[in-house]
Amino acid sequence: MTRHLRASPLFSIATVAVLLAWGAACERATSTPRVTSEAAARLPKLALDEAGAFPLAAHVESADIASGAMGFEKLFDAGDRLFHTNFTGLDGVGVLVRPDGTKVNRFAPLGPKGPAAQSCGECHNTPEGSSGGTAHASAVRDLAGKGTPPFDVRAATSVFGDGILQLLAQEMTEELQGIRDAATAAAKAAPGTPVRRDLVSKGTSFGSIGVTVGANGKETVDVSQLAGIDPDLVVRPMGWKGDAPIVRNITTFASAGAMGMIGEEIVWKKPGGDQLRDLDGDGVKRELSVGDITAMTIYTAAQETPTDVVHLATLGYVQMPSADELTRIDAGRTLFASIGCASCHRPEMSLTNTRFEEPTLRGNGNYYDAALAKLDTHYDPKHPAAFDILKDAQAPRAEARDGVGATIRLYGDLKRHRMGRLLADRADDESGGGDGETVKFNDKPITIPADQFLTAELWGVGNTGPWLHDNRAGTLREAILFHGEDAPPEAGKPGRSEAQESRDAF
Secondary structure (H helix, E strand, O other), X not given: OOOOOOOEOOEOHHHHHHXXXXXXXXXXXXXXXXXXXXXXXXXXXXXXXXXXXXXXXXOOOHHHHHXXXXXXXXXXXXXXXXXXXXXXXXXXXXXXXXXXXXXXXXOOOOOOOOOOOOOHHHHOOEOOXXXXXXXXXXXXXXXXXXXXXXXXXXXXXXXXOHHXXXXXXXXXXXXXXXXXXXXXXXXXHOOOOOEEEEEEEOOEEEEEEEEEEOOOOOEEEEOOXXXXXOOOOOOOOEOOOOOEOOHHHXXXXXXXHHHOOOEHHHHHHOOOOOOOOOOOOOOOOOOEOHHHHHHHHHHXXXXXXXXXXXXXXXXXXXXXXXXXXXXXXXXXHHHHHHOOHHHOOOOOEEEOOOEEEEOOOOXXXXXXXHHHHHHOOOOOOOOOEEEEOOOOXXXXXXXXXXXXXXXXXXXXXXXXXXXXXXXXXXXXXXXXXXXXXXOEEOOEEOEEOOOEEEOOOOOOHHHOOOEOOOOOEOOHHHHHHOOOOOOOOOOOOOOOOOOHHHHHHO
């Protein structure tokens, strides 16, 4: 039966046209779609079988990197895809067996939380891919290994600028160890006379070191006056505690600890280890190759350099702040310095070498995995993957300095500071080497006090909340106020934050 519609104020000709179009669409939706062969070729093909998500045709091999067959652009692209892929069980994501042999569910095996992610980009996703992460991406650390609270929480940091931080640390380590070596030479020239030298690099003071050489030639090194650095004088710019020297450390252990994607280099280092072993019991034996880890390291190290809004506006990324806003920025900058914030959050450092290498012998050999180099001859610091942060990194890039190198506006000092009892962890931590193992001094493990943290760089702080190492600060004001307390211990007493006076002035 055909129904005739009469036009009225409530049922107009336009309404009829809309209904007719809707009816035609319904008819098309319920009939077999007619697609030309040319259009069909462009349609995605849906997989009808289970498949892994590994994004490359094959693993990246370190031999291809050393030979030059995998240059920077290819490595960056491979690292990009590996970083953002949501891996599946067929790729080996998750863990089914703990290191002690206990069987567990795939995504809750190693501690109170994690591995629970399927990709690096799942945690490093705010405000852009590969940057920081929101509160849900926090890791929960169980240093005591008991599986019971209280735990230490770690926020997912932005990887922007990490390659630059490693470059700065390499140069600082060379300078600091050079000062130590000069002190040793002076002590040898005057046996029995103590020689003490201040340790300053790129404007950051790390205290002083003393050396005495006895008549028998025995050297005695006094490290009691060091400040914010380990006795080996290696600047470790990675991690909230400053406990890792290289970007690769973070890539390797975050892949394993947060995703259960076990790099073959971890397998090789285990007693009796080889690339055929399935350490996490998920049926996949080669989850990430040495070359895969290198590719992700290069990708993260070559991310953009955080910078301020005025510089972004100058480069054409955002609108220039208004005159009133510029006045407020200048006033804030002046206050920032006057109340002492800039003593730790130093506005800038100079960088001489702008070439990032993985692996590298720069930094007196402290910035590569020497243990891995013995296991994989193609992980070779003489033939590294490399790029220049001024030419090849993602834009916006660091600012070239007149003459040579770059000016790095990081608002940090690459030094650890005591932040007081409110921010302290539950226990001391251990410092690591390029191979990820605990480093020792005089045959004793180097430990980091529970209340000591690396100065957080502020060069992207406007985009990275919530703030502090455990996300406890929901605003920047809160973050500043947590730098001390209303009723702190007296000056010089344990538990007092080094930033108490600046916090109070704020």
